[in-house]
Amino acid sequence: MLRRAFLALPAAAAAQTAAKKSAAEKGSAVKTAARAGLGAKERVNRALRGAETDRPPFTFWYHFGLEKYPFERHVNATLEFHRKFRTDLVKVMSDYAYPKPKGKWYELKVEGNPFPEQIKALEAIHDGLAGRAHFVETIFNSWTVAEKLSSKEEVLRMKDENPRRLLAALEMIAESQTHHARKAVEAGASGIFLAVANAQEGVLSRADYAKFSEPFDRLILKAVDYAPLNTLHLHGEKVYMDLFYSDWPVAAINYSAHATGVGIGELRQRFSGLIMAGIDEVKYRTLADAVLKKQWQAAQEAAGKRFLLSPGCSVPNETTDEEMLRLTKTIRA
Secondary structure (H helix, E strand, O other): OHHHHHHHHHHHHHHHHHHHHHHHHHHHHHHHHHHHOOOHHHHHHHHHHOOOOOOOOEOOOOOOOOOOOOHHHHHHHHHHHHHHHOOOEEEEOOOOOOOOOOOOOOOOOOOOOOOHHHHHHHHHHHHHHOOOOEEEEEEEOHHHHHHHHOOHHHHHHHHHHOHHHHHHHHHHHHHHHHHHHHHHHHOOOOEEEEEEOOOEOOOOOHHHHHHHOHHHHHHHHHHOOOOOOOEEEEOOOOEOHHHHOOOOOOOEEEEOHHHHOOOHHHHHHHOOOEEEEEEOOOOHHHOOHHHHHHHHHHHHHHHOOOEEEEEOOOOOOOOOHHHHHHHHHHOOO
């Protein structure tokens, strides 16, 4: 009796090992099948979690120049771009002008809906995507809006000569943008893409950014801190990158590793969220397929799993469809 039991042990162990192997193979097959069939939204969701994907999600964008037209043109251009180039994340352009006051540019009031055409566009984009892809709404920070209402020179002059007046104007703009940000998320956006172009040497000092911009940038982001895909777009070549590594209510940072000289690996050491970067937006039109692939692979290796392949800013507006399709084909979207 004991001998039969003893002889049965190896067979039982072998059967158990085989069962575990079969289960593991089935689990692996299920995971592989799931990855192979990932849609755009799930691919981005996995990257946000730091999970495995079939390939890195990607996106890119440029300015359509449709700000003088009703929202329908904007919607059609956005959806057509997404479908043609098979982007995983839709970065919605936002080129409609902030409403100018009747008097001086800084005599502002809080606007409950500063970009009504854009909100209509976001609602229609949401319907057109039908839940298949995330989209984020571009918002230019208050400093940039002030520059557009007046000029870069006028805003800098006011900073030095009448800082209280400038701060009051920036606060009115920021409060208005919080309303827009909330409406954007209510319309279906997965977050906002806050473009910050003044946190860099040659535009503002660190102290001036902290005084004239950071409080308002944070105010806008905090208004929608519940959104899953808020993104900081850090624009420029001499960005104070270290100011943004932590303590911001964002899931992602988009920046140009090529323009700033700050490597993706360096950013990853300090920032744990989704890194959106890798492609040289300035030279994009002349990049050969092999170079695009090299940039993609180097960026992915440095960033790890929380990575979305993108340029550091919009590709040139003159970029042709054939040139844009090179990235789509390279990543095999």
